[in-house]
Amino acid sequence: MNSNTTVLLETVNFAAEKHRNQRRKDVEGTPYINHPIGVARIISYEGGVVDIEVLQAALLHDTVEDTDTSIAELELIFGPTVARIVQEVTDDKTLPKQERKRLQVEHAPHCSHQAKLVKLADKLYNLRDLNRCTPTGWTAERVQEYFVWASMVVRGLRGTHPTIEEKLEELFKQRGV
Numbered sequence: 001m002n003s004n005t006t007v008l009l010e011t012v013n014f015a016a017e018k019h020r021n022q023r024r025k026d027v028e029g030t031p032y033i034n035h036p037i038g039v040a041r042i043i044s045y046e047g048g049v050v051d052i053e054v055l056q057a058a059l060l061h062d063t064v065e066d067t068d069t070s071i072a073e074l075e076l077i078f079g080p081t082v083a084r085i086v087q088e089v090t091d092d093k094t095l096p097k098q099e100r101k102r103l104q105v106e107h108a109p110h111c112s113h114q115a116k117l118v119k120l121a122d123k124l125y126n127l128r129d130l131n132r133c134t135p136t137g138w139t140a141e142r143v144q145e146y147f148v149w150a151s152m153v154v155r156g157l158r159g160t161h162p163t164i165e166e167k168l169e170e171l172f173k174q175r176g177v
């Protein structure tokens, strides 16, 4: 087995352990790990990106925001580049939600190319998921607001990956955003 395969399996296993007890907000309670795996798959399969550190960061992108994982732990296990990309896509959960959302729009254009790829794929996955089913407790208005906000973040990520951006633009168009 080549070493990239080993590295990716180590990474997905780490993420699965960390997200072990978390579920998505859909009615079926889909295991949370489906999301980071799906984000990495968009970058790899749909985007044709082979940068292993981007794929690792995609698999790990919610571990710091949503579990007990620290950036230092990621740096120790996966190295400084992966840890830095995850840091760039991690929201500060101590801030009020509206402030977090505002900061994502503000920071998007200043992210590294690698972090922009993860952000684009994260948004594409979540928007497709919203089209698939409405999370528990969400109104149609809240879904529409998420589309509008995501379009503002994606605007700041333009010029990163034409194919993934086209797929996002198609979803925004369908929603009249």
Ligand SMILES: Nc1nc2c(ncn2[C@@H]2O[C@H](COP(=O)(O)OP(=O)(O)O)[C@@H](OP(=O)(O)OP(=O)(O)O)[C@H]2O)c(=O)[nH]1
Binding pocket: 023, 024, 025, 026, 035, 062, 065, 097, 122, 123, 126, 127, 129, 130, 135, 146
């Ligand atoms: N569409 C969808 N999203 C779900 C589901 N379960 C969990 N989520 C997560 O919910 C977040 C969006 O919900 P919000 O209410 O806007 O944000 P919040 O959870 O941070 O408060 C996204 O996480 P995030 O890391 O905050 O991403 P982002 O909003 O920063 O892009 C998304 O990954 C689901 O079943 N469907």
